[in-house]
Amino acid sequence: MPQLAYVDGRIVPLSHASVSVEDRGLQFADSLYEVCSIFNGQLLDWPLHIARLRRGLAALFIDFPMSDAALGLVARRLIAANGHHEAILYIQVTRGHAKRDHPFPKAARATLIMTVRRFDFAQRRGQQQTGISVITLPDLRWRRVDLKTTGLLPNVLAKQDARAEGAFEAWFVSEAGIVHEGSSTNAWIVKNGTIITHPLSEHILPGIARHSLIALARADGLTVEERPFSLAEALEADEALLTSTTAPLLPVVRIDGHPVGSGTPGPVADRLAKLVSGEIARQTGWHG
Numbered sequence: 001m002p003q004l005a006y007v008d009g010r011i012v013p014l015s016h017a018s019v020s021v022e023d024r025g026l027q028f029a030d031s032l033y034e035v036c037s038i039f040n041g042q043l044l045d046w047p048l049h050i051a052r053l054r055r056g057l058a059a060l061f062i063d064f065p066m067s068d069a070a071l072g073l074v075a076r077r078l079i080a081a082n083g084h085h086e087a088i089l090y091i092q093v094t095r096g097h098a099k100r101d102h103p104f105p106k107a108a109r110a111t112l113i114m115t116v117r118r119f120d121f122a123q124r125r126g127q128q129q130t131g132i133s134v135i136t137l138p139d140l141r142w143r144r145v146d147l148k149t150t151g152l153l154p155n156v157l158a159k160q161d162a163r164a165e166g167a168f169e170a171w172f173v174s175e176a177g178i179v180h181e182g183s184s185t186n187a188w189i190v191k192n193g194t195i196i197t198h199p200l201s202e203h204i205l206p207g208i209a210r211h212s213l214i215a216l217a218r219a220d221g222l223t224v225e226e227r228p229f230s231l232a233e234a235l236e237a238d239e240a241l242l243t244s245t246t247a248p249l250l251p252v253v254r255i256d257g258h259p260v261g262s263g264t265p266g267p268v269a270d271r272l273a274k275l276v277s278g279e280i281a282r283q284t285g286w287h288g
């Protein structure tokens with residue numbers, strides 16, 4: 001079966017899916033995106049993704065008249081049409097296409113794109129057992145990274161640096177030495193049983209996996225502090241972790257080549273991974 005995509009009202013083979021060369025998403029990164037996980041053919045945390053998208057659209061004054069219900073219908077139709085059980089749904093909304101000019105065009109209509117790709121979540125199990133490494137880099141991004149825009153060049157370059165050094169992720173560190181987040185993940189440390197992650201601010205993306213993990217951990221009796229932590233603190237932590245939609249919970253065992261704690265995944269990461277798996281099973285019936 002060919003891969004299918006949704007572009008502006010039509011489901012078409014991915015190989016035929018296209019937008020205008022004058023789309024503002026292409027020319028200015030004047031667009032927002034979402035990445036949602038699908039387990040057992042079911043979307044995980046869909047309302048949270050839609051709420052984040054709506055917040056971003058409002059912040060950027062992108063007029064997107066489709067209702068949440070219609071968006072959900074399109075997404076589910078595309079997921080069913082592609083027939084994947086474990087997959088990633090990618091959604092992008094741009095300000096539309098118009099003659100290239102910086103101010104908002106008067107007559108443009110928002111472009112909506114969706115794709116679905118099979119994704120092997122089971123591959124994460126091995127990484128959960130061994131843990132992964134991160135490197136650190138200066139945070140060179142703009143001051144509104146709380147908006148999930150497609151302006152991801154610093155993130156792309158950072159991820160490439162990580163890969164070149166054999167690491168899974170790069171953590172962005174501020175001039176003051178604060179760990180903001182990863183290039184496509186949120187960052188966490190654990191010290192004396194307390195789980196610590198950067199508070200919501202313009203320096204981090206409000207990750208959906210972050211949001212869910214905080215709720216799950218607190219409901220399980222764990223202490224979570226949303227406060228800035230420094231790279232020095234991370235290097236002295238008992239454990240470190242990262243979260244995202246495509247990497248729901250991975251233990252970080254090395255930072256810039258230095259072992260974190262024992263240098264192996266710790267008990268808190270293990271407990272949190274079980275909570276995350278339980279939540280995925282509760283919402284979607286997926287047991288891996």
Ligand SMILES: Cc1ncc(COP(=O)(O)O)c(C=O)c1O
Binds near residue numbers: 205207243244
């Ligand atoms: C910069 C950044 N931080 C954090 C995340 C994690 O967000 P989520 O949990 O919604 O996938 C992402 C995901 O793409 C990201 O790009």
